[in-house]
Amino acid sequence: MVRSMSEKIKNNDLFEVDKGLVAMFLKLSPEERLNANDKAIQGILELRNAYQRQKNGKRRSDGNN
Secondary structure, three states: OOOOOOOEEEEOOOEEEEHHHHHHHHHOOHHHHHHHHHHHHHHHHHHHHHHHHHHHHHHHHHHOO
């Protein structure tokens, strides 16, 4: 039986596993998994940095009023 990527399995309502996502990553080579991880980390860092820039910019403009 093939499940869609959005289908999840619940385990004691505390932990959910997206079997489609796991299957997708298992089909990748170790190098491809590392590259996907690196891209995810880069995206997280970009979001964090953008948030910090926005937060710091608002602080500066609040001080000028």
